[in-house]
Amino acid sequence: xxxxxxxxxxxxxxxxxxxxxxxxxxxxxxxxxxxxxxxxxxxxxxxxxxxxxxxxxxxxxxxxxxxxxxxxxxxxxxxxxxxxxxxxxxxxxxxxxxxxxxxxxxxxxxxxxxxxxxxxxxxxxxxxxxxxxxxxxxxxxxxxxxxxxxxxxxxxxxxxxxxxxxxxxxxxxxxxxxxxxxxxxxxxxxxxxxxxxxxxxxxxxxxxxxxxxxxxxxxxxxxxxxxxxxxxxxxxxxxxxxxxxxxxxxxxxxxxxxxxxxxxxxxxxxxxxxxxxxx
Amino acid sequence: xxxxxxxxxxxxxxxxxxxxxxxxxxxxxxxxxxxxxxxxxxxxxxxxxxxxxxxxxxxxxxxxxxxxxxxxxxxxxxxxxxxxxxxxxxxxxxxxxxxxxxxxxxxxxxxxxxxxxxxx
Numbered sequence: 001x002x003x004x005x006x007x008x009x010x011x012x013x014x015x016x017x018x019x020x021x022x023x024x025x026x027x028x029x030x031x032x033x034x035x036x037x038x039x040x041x042x043x044x045x046x047x048x049x050x051x052x053x054x055x056x057x058x059x060x061x062x063x064x065x066x067x068x069x070x071x072x073x074x075x076x077x078x079x080x081x082x083x084x085x086x087x088x089x090x091x092x093x094x095x096x097x098x099x100x101x102x103x104x105x106x107x108x109x110x111x112x113x114x115x116x117x118x119x120x121x122x123x124x125x126x127x128x129x130x131x132x133x134x135x136x137x138x139x140x141x142x143x144x145x146x147x148x149x150x151x152x153x154x155x156x157x158x159x160x161x162x163x164x165x166x167x168x169x170x171x172x173x174x175x176x177x178x179x180x181x182x183x184x185x186x187x188x189x190x191x192x193x194x195x196x197x198x199x200x201x202x203x204x205x206x207x208x209x210x211x212x213x214x215x216x217x218x219x220x221x222x223x224x225x226x227x228x229x230x231x232x233x234x235x236x237x238x239x240x241x242x243x244x245x246x247x248x249x250x251x252x253x254x255x256x257x258x259x260x261x262x263x264x265x266x267x268x269x270x271x272x273x274x275x276x277x278x279x
Numbered sequence: 280x281x282x283x284x285x286x287x288x289x290x291x292x293x294x295x296x297x298x299x300x301x302x303x304x305x306x307x308x309x310x311x312x313x314x315x316x317x318x319x320x321x322x323x324x325x326x327x328x329x330x331x332x333x334x335x336x337x338x339x340x341x342x343x344x345x346x347x348x349x350x351x352x353x354x355x356x357x358x359x360x361x362x363x364x365x366x367x368x369x370x371x372x373x374x375x376x377x378x379x380x381x382x383x384x385x386x387x388x389x390x391x392x393x394x395x396x397x398x399x
Contacts, residue, residue, distance in 0.1 A: 014359070015368065059356040064308045065297050085310045085360030152356055154293040195355035197346070198288030199373040200384055202391035227283040227291070235289060235355065264388040267369050 002100075002176040004184055004277060005047050006257075007250045008040060009214070009243040010133065011270040012056065012126040012187040014086065020132055021088050033270055036260035037133045040274050043257060044134060049183035051097055052142040053104075053169065053249070054127050055242045056187045057151040059084070061124035068153050069116035071165065073108070074146035075101035079123045091128040097143040100176060104145060107172035113165060121146060126239075130187045142183065151188070151239050159229065160222040162241040166248020173249075186246030188239025190261070191232075192268035201234045202269045207261065210240060211273060215256045218247045236268075243273075253278040292354050300352020303340075306330035307357035316364050345376050 016033075019025065025034040061084050063069065075098050081090040105117055123146055132138055147169075150156060157165075166184070173182050190210065193201040210233075213220035221229070221244055229238045247254070258274040283291075290296060297304075306327065309315040319326040327337050339347035343365065348358050362372055374384035 013369075060308055060354075060360065061311060065301060065304055065354070083311055083313060085307075085316070086363040087313060087316075152292065152354065153297050154291050193289070194359070194369055194372065195345070195349055195376070196288045196290055197376060198286070199376045200387050202388065202394070204391055204394040205397050208396070227286075230289070230291065231286050235291075263391045267373050267388060269391065 002173050002178050002180040002182055004170055004173055004249055005049055005181045006043070006274065006276045007184040007186065007246045007254075008130075008134065009186045009246050009271065009273045009275075010130045011189055011265065011268055011272070012129050013266045013268050013270070014084070014125050015266040016129045016133070017088050017125050018086075020129070032262050033265050034133070036262065036272050039258045040272070041134060043274060044183075048181065049142050050180040051100060051145065052131075052183045052185050053145045053147060053173075054131070054185045054187070055147045055149060055245045056126040056130075057239055057242065058148050059124050059126060060152070062118075062122040063148070063152075065153060068150055069148070070150045070157050071113060072116040072118055072121070072148040073101060073105050074118050074121045074144075075105060076119050076121055079121055079127075079144060079146060081124070081128045082122050084124055091132060092138050092140070094123065094131070094140055094144045097145060100143075100178070100180070101145050103176050104169065104172045107175060108165070108168050111168040111171070113168060126187050130185055134185070147245075149241055149245065151236070151241060154226070156226045156238065157241065158222070158226060159224060159241060159244055160219075162245040163218060163222060163248040166245040166250075169245070170249040170251060184246045184249045186242040188242040189233065189237055190240060190269045190271040191234050191237040193234030194236055194267060196235070198234070200267055202263060203232055203234070203237070204263065204269065206232045207269050207271060210243075211259060211261065211271060214243060214247045214273060214275065215254060218244070247275070250275055251277045290349050296352050296354070298352075300336075300354060302331045302333065303336040303348065303352055304354050304357040306332065307353070307361045310360040310364060319364065345372050
């Protein structure tokens with residue numbers, strides 16, 4: 001039976017892509033950010049996942065406002081990156097796992113998550129850059145299943161709903177007859193706001209409290225509705241929904257193996273956590 | 280449309296904004312394609328007309344003014360593609376919206392490190 005071996009949550013910011021393209025990993029501005037991934041890469045080298053389920057939000061590469069799914073799951077043999085408007089180099093394609101994708105879709109739908117299924121799906125920086133942070137040689141050693149959660153257009157799914165999505169994902173993986181070792185990667189946040197006079201908003205206290213809660217009391221953030229989460233974490237900080245879904249997939253108890261919190265990367269309070277389920 | 284309290288300096292991109300900004304955001308979405316970015320630069324008036332921008336949206340595009348673009352229904356993620364045409368990054372955009380220089384905006388971000396922890 002397949003099982004989830006751990007969860008990684010990390011920020012995603014387009015500027016990371018520019019830094020990678022220009023080789024700025026050891027630049028003083030970027031070093032504290034990039035160096036924080038070394039312990040995670042070491043862990044990945046030890047646990048060797050076969051598959052990564054990547055929870056992320058699209059920023060207008062694959063989905064436009066003509067059709068905006070709340071939860072979309074990829075079921076493609078391959079996922080490609082593309083120009084998002086800035087003309088920076090795209091990353092190599094990712095190999096999918098359509099059979100596992102359809103199993104997850106069947107199981108999640110069976111648990112009343114009414115999904116959009118995608119046999120073609122472009123993946124944007126929220127998917128590609130965290131993968132490049134985990135595997136800088138960009139020779140992806142895992143097959144992937146993208147799970148996209150809408151944070152572009154309100155109404156957004158609630159924190160409680162995203163946590164439950166993760167919990168359903170864990171059960172779905174456990175019921176897959178293969179023996180795959182599955183990594184859950186959740187990308188987005190932490191606090192930041194790009195738009196409006198409130199641009200540049202960061203809430204360090206909330207971020208640290210939220211990171212703590214993922215270890216000991218994962219339902220903590222579900223006390224807030226998504227509007228309150230925007231107020232607390234910023235219009236884009238609400239991407240922390242991806243972290244909640246990731247945490248949901250890790251079971252009742254987790255062990256924190258690594259974390260980093262760094263202000264700022266671009267306009268974002270960047271966070272990183274590595275959590276392992278406690279059996 | 281919503282019974283939520285307003286968040287100062289923040290427009291929630293909901294159904295009302297999505298309807299209001301549809302043409303503008305659709306044009307910005309087209310800028311994923313380098314050829315479309317070139318077409319916009321080559322003939323801005325014609326490109327905006329092709330996407331059916333209303334007067335408010337056309338003026339906001341002409342002014343390169345992010346707050347005006349948001350007021351016209353623009354969504355931050357799509358507007359970022361418009362800003363990309365001019366080589367502007369998110370800190371340039373943040374500075375413009377907050378009336379700060381880029382250096383001042385960067386200092387404001389850094390200062391978040393000094394935010395105190397609060398007791399519950």
